[in-house]
Amino acid sequence: GKGSYRHFMQKEIFEQPVVIGDTLQSYVDPLSRRVTLPEMPFDFAQIPRLTASACGTAYYAGLIGKYWFEQMARLPMDIDIASEFRYREAPLPENGAALFISQSGETIDTLSALRYTRQEKQHILSIVNQPESAIARESDVALQTLAGPEIGVASTKAFTTQLVVLACLALAAGRARGSLSSEREAELTSALIEVPAQASYFLEREAQLIDIANEMADASDILYMGRGSMYPLALEGALKFKEISYLHAEGYAAGELKHGAMALIDEHVPIVVCAPSGPLFDKTAGNIQEVIARGGRVVLISDSQGIEAIGEGVTHAVEVPEVSPFVAPILYALPLQLLAYHTASIKGTDVDQPRNLAKSVTVE
Numbered sequence: 271g272k273g274s275y276r277h278f279m280q281k282e283i284f285e286q287p288v289v290i291g292d293t294l295q296s297y298v299d300p301l302s303r304r305v306t307l308p309e310m311p312f313d314f315a316q317i318p319r320l321t322a323s324a325c326g327t328a329y330y331a332g333l334i335g336k337y338w339f340e341q342m343a344r345l346p347m348d349i350d351i352a353s354e355f356r357y358r359e360a361p362l363p364e365n366g367a368a369l370f371i372s373q374s375g376e377t378i379d380t381l382s383a384l385r386y387t388r389q390e391k392q393h394i395l396s397i398v399n400q401p402e403s404a405i406a407r408e409s410d411v412a413l414q415t416l417a418g419p420e421i422g423v424a425s426t427k428a429f430t431t432q433l434v435v436l437a438c439l440a441l442a443a444g445r446a447r448g449s450l451s452s453e454r455e456a457e458l459t460s461a462l463i464e465v466p467a468q469a470s471y472f473l474e475r476e477a478q479l480i481d482i483a484n485e486m487a488d489a490s491d492i493l494y495m496g497r498g499s500m501y502p503l504a505l506e507g508a509l510k511f512k513e514i515s516y517l518h519a520e521g522y523a524a525g526e527l528k529h530g531a532m533a534l535i536d537e538h539v540p541i542v543v544c545a546p547s548g549p550l551f552d553k554t555a556g557n558i559q560e561v562i563a564r565g566g567r568v569v570l571i572s573d574s575q576g577i578e579a580i581g582e583g584v585t586h587a588v589e590v591p592e593v594s595p596f597v598a599p600i601l602y603a604l605p606l607q608l609l610a611y612h613t614a615s616i617k618g619t620d621v622d623q624p625r626n627l628a629k630s631v632t633v634e
């Protein structure tokens with residue numbers, strides 16, 4: 271049941287510190303601070319490319335994974351929406367590996383994409399929450415996310431646990447390919463191990479999102495922006511928001527705003543910016559100043575250092591614990607989920623069962 275929560279989605283948001291911890295426990299050895307994966311059907315050092323597909327939120331998880339695989343493992347990764355990939359007849363490399371991400375493991379487009387890569391003789395790896403599912407069964411190796419049953423149609427804990435598995439995979443690939451020293455692996459693994467505590471700390475400060483949600487509920491368009499791995503997270507934030515609040519939201523890469531969407535900015539369009547301090551912060555800060563100069567209402571999600579650096583001008587600032595940029599997408603998912611959740615509950619929509627949507631999309 272829902273226990274003391276009003277909705278399954280809310281319960282599932284609050285379960286994240288635990289399920290992220292459970293998932294980490296199966297893929298990380300806390301003593302050596304090394305990633306431990308099951309036996310793989312291929313060697314990461316030998317594959318020329320990783321070809322991934324998924325749908326919806328699982329696709330955005332994969333898009334974040336692409337930043338990790340390319341940066342840390344120097345492994346080229348292509349990722350596409352499964353409904354496009356399955357019909358595109360993409361040429362795939364010899365000895366390549368394919369990766370599928372799915373909470374249910376039953377999404378028809380993702381399964382069909384998997385079958386295409388099987389025909390093309392790729393090694394098949396999947397990340398699934400349901401180990402008995404079709405996608406798990408048809409994979410060479412299925413890595414499980416230990417999110418437990420996810421009831422709310424809007425995916426929350428499945429997403430953050432998918433990110434955890436992708437992060438571990440990228441670290442393992444980095445080690446195998448010789449692009450990640452053991453010191454660096456230990457450092458990044460430690461950053462992952464700290465996420466559950468940081469997530470609980472943040473969730474205890476949930477109240478800061480409610481005022482913002484009240485304002486959001488009155489808007490008709492909302493933009494989300496981020497740079498680097500915060501860009502796919504912005505896409506995910508916008509999806510979560512529209513799915514349950516029935517308001518229009520769109521995610522943008524921060525640097526892309528001036529190529530079109532900046533024309534939308536005025537005092538009626540709130541823009542949610544995910545900008546953790548780190549190497550990309552100053553670039554995004556520049557984009558924030560441009561938005562402010564055009565009268566835009568900025569909801570900044572950052573750590574204390576980032577919030578201080580931006581100073582006056584933002585309409586709201588949501589403070590998240592300071593973390594390594596590597597794990598930031600996992601932690602920054604939480605404020606986005608809460609923003610969507612509270613806006614939807616203020617609007618009184620059917621949060622767990624939004625209109626026109628199904629939990630698992632098994633028909634095209």
Ligand code: M6R
Pocket residue numbers: 325326327328371372373374375376377380423424425426509510513629630631
């Ligand atoms: O079960 P899957 O992970 O394959 O589902 C993929 C999408 O249908 C799913 O993530 C969908 O986008 C969610 N409702 C988003 O919250």
